[in-house]
Amino acid sequence: MKVLIIDDEKILSQSIARNLEQHGYHADVAHSFREYKKNDPLKYSIFIIDISLWDGNGLDIIHEIRTELRLQVPILIISWHESTSLKIKWLDIWADDYITKPFSPDELMARIRSIMRR
DSSP: OEEEEEOSOHHHHHHHHHHHHHTTOEEEEEOSHHHHHTSOGGGOSEEEEESEETTEEHHHHHHIIIIISOOOOOEEEEESOOOHHHHHHHHHHTOSEEEESSOOHHHHHHHHHHHHHO
């Protein structure tokens, strides 16, 4: 299963990728909106997306995936935002799950397994 991680925090995103690969996933990483655009979204089974990117907004990526490409692949948002109202808004509109940074690798894997069971 292929996962695209989109997060501008290089150490965190590489750590997530290594953890996913240890659990049998193939993980690619994009550290910016521009790097995301170099990938083919159609080849991924799940997206892990940070909302705040240095060169754009993760919500724009999610919007493209959901409305322009009309993909129904799972999307997990990772973000520092702790606002309950923002989490609810993003979950209601586009995302399948949301996890607040910092998070444990075990919790992230549990959330991915949960999403993929649906």
